[in-house]
Amino acid sequence: MTEPPATLRLASPAGRGVMLATTLASGMAFLDATVVNVALPHLGRELHASTAGLQWTVDGYLLTLAAFVLLGGALGDRYGRRRVFVIGVVWFTVASVLSGLAGGVELLIAARVLQGVGAALLTPGSLSVLRASFHPDDRGRAIGVWSGLSGVSTAVGPFLGGWLIDALSWRWIFFLNLPLGALVLLAALRWVPESRDPATERPPFDLAGALLGALGLGGVAYALIEAPARGPGSASVLAAVAFGVAATALFVAVERRRGSAAMLPPELFAVRLFGVLNLYTVAIYAALGGQLFFLSVQLQTVAHYSALQTGLATLPITILLAAGSPAAGALAARIGPRLLLVAGPLVGGLGVLLLRGVGPNAPYWTDVLPGVSLFGLGMMMVVAPLTTAVLGAVDDRFSGVASGFNNAAARAGGLLAVAALPLLVGLSGSAYQMPGAFTAAFRAAMLWCAGLMLAGAALAALFVRKGPSSAQPG
Structure with missing residues (x-):
């Protein structure tokens, strides 16, 4: 069984619609990875956040994005690239709104963790949709356009974010994703074709590997962030170090046992x-x-x-x-x-x-x-x-x-x-x-x-x- 050939042309209305959906979605994820740095002093003052709170505001997003991005790509290959891409867009948009509504730094961090999961679904999904949708003659150009426009969104992000923070509030760097996410969703449902890996015999998902990777990174990050306030020798910091090291060791063992079916083949x-x-x-x-x-x-x-x-x-x-x-x-x-x-x-x-x-x-x-x-x-x-x-x-x-x-x-x-x-x-x-x-x-x-x-x-x-x-x- 083989996947149906991709026939979409870049110059067609549907091709332009797919480009709109994928570049705007990845642009949202790239923007939120950088623009939050500009907002840190403002949200710190308003939410009475400590240095650790600012660190977790950045790292909560990066943690789940780094841990689950490979799993997000695999989910799209199996269950449908458009389906998982759309779920990622909705997830990311809802988490963005929750971030903007957060009344305390703890709630903001939790929303940022959820936002990273959404980004892990839509980021690999945007590129895999392009690869699977466009005719081979247009695929390279489509990926080039995607890369260029994604770079533009990353460049505009700190400028736009800074203007929103000064003119309105730091919360609007997150609320901005609501109309952007709605536009991506409309374009995806209207123009993005569904595709998936047609292989009939596939190994189970390496969910254990993804979770252990996240726990390992999270344990080490917790120990590093909390050590200045709690003390490097405190029970909670030492426990976090032990937990992170143990989770990382288990991750290595699981990946070796799964062999070629692992999220990260040995x-x-x-x-x-x-x-x-x-x-x-x-x-x-x-x-x-x-x-x-x-x-x-x-x-x-x-x-x-x-x-x-x-x-x-x-x-x-x-x-x-x-x-x-x-x-x-x-x-x-x-x-x-x-x-x-x-x-x-x-x-x-x-x-x-x-x-x-x-x-x-x-x-x-x-x-x-x-x-x-x-x-x-x-x-x-x-x-x-x-x-x-x-x-x-x-x-x-x-x-x-x-x-x-x-x-x-x-x-x-x-x-x-x-x-x-x-x-x-x-x-x-x-x-x-x-x-x-x-x-x-x-x-x-x-x-x-x-x-x-x-x-x-x-x-x-x-x-x-x-x-x-x-x-x-x-």
């Missing part, structure tokens, strides 16, 4: 380069997540930028990524990814070090723009070549799961950075509202982020081969 990690590249991903995206978390608060609490100005301040990062990534990807395909994977973190790390100079009433053009521009240039050199290297490290039959796991590793890197850095720099309680205390923590955090970038460069220099092909045996 054969992938027989390829040393694949493991190294995912460690590289964790390091680089930890630097990105930590830098954005601290810089957004520093600009508003210490430099006295408005939310809109803060959103605009980091715009060069996204513009450089969107404009330069295709060229970086083409260069990596021609000369191999190694040079870019080494040079990118070095350039980005220099940008992070420059940002340490951001202080009270810092002028944007001299104190902020050079650092964010260099950091954006470094990330531009990394993102597309990293994807090339990851896919080149494994057999073609593993390309989907390898790409999905690398995406999850990027989310996990950001999660761990936001969880660990406040502990490492001594930030806790309401210190994020005190300019002097936060500046000291910010400058120390930027050193850690620069160190993560340097660690990434070292991994690439040591383990990624020169030349157009980066694949190597395990």
Whole structure:
């Protein structure tokens, strides 16, 4: 039994409708992964949140997104890609409204956790719908349009979010998803065709693997976030560490026992380069997540930028990524990814070090723009070549799961950075509202982020081969 051939053409009304649904949906998920950083000081003051509350507001979303994104793709393949995509859109939209209505930081965190589950359903669903719907002659162009428009939504997110926060309230960065979600839902029900994997013999879902992965990440994140307030040696923190380690060990055991039916087939990690590249991903995206978390608060609490100005301040990062990534990807395909994977973190790390100079009433053009521009240039050199290297490290039959796991590793890197850095720099309680205390923590955090970038460069220099092909045996 084979899946019916995809016949949708990009220039047709139905093709444009599918593009509208998929790009707008993924744009919502990408936007909510970045725009919340701009809102942190505002929601912290209104909800009387501690530093830990702000950390969980970011990490609650990243935790469930990272843990369930592979499962979300598998659900669509089996039960219908449009069906699971629509469920994800509805789930994400409802959770967004709950986030906007939250009367306390605990309720906001719970809603953000639910929002991450919705994002894990719709994010892989949007791309799989494109692959399954469009005629092969139009598929590459459709994916290119999806990537470009998703990048635009990510770029517009902090700007739009900052304007909404200043003009109305931080709650509107979540309420905005209600009309967007309704538009996606109408377009999906009207134009997106249903498709699924027609295989009749499929192994059971690796739900145990997904849950254990989430519990492992959650236990470690809880210990890191709560340690400053409760004490590193407190019973609850030590129990969380033990729980996280045990869940991670069980995850490894379950995946090995399931073999090729696992969410993460063990054969992938027989390829040393694949493991190294995912460690590289964790390091680089930890630097990105930590830098954005601290810089957004520093600009508003210490430099006295408005939310809109803060959103605009980091715009060069996204513009450089969107404009330069295709060229970086083409260069990596021609000369191999190694040079870019080494040079990118070095350039980005220099940008992070420059940002340490951001202080009270810092002028944007001299104190902020050079650092964010260099950091954006470094990330531009990394993102597309990293994807090339990851896919080149494994057999073609593993390309989907390898790409999905690398995406999850990027989310996990950001999660761990936001969880660990406040502990490492001594930030806790309401210190994020005190300019002097936060500046000291910010400058120390930027050193850690620069160190993560340097660690990434070292991994690439040591383990990624020169030349157009980066694949190597395990």
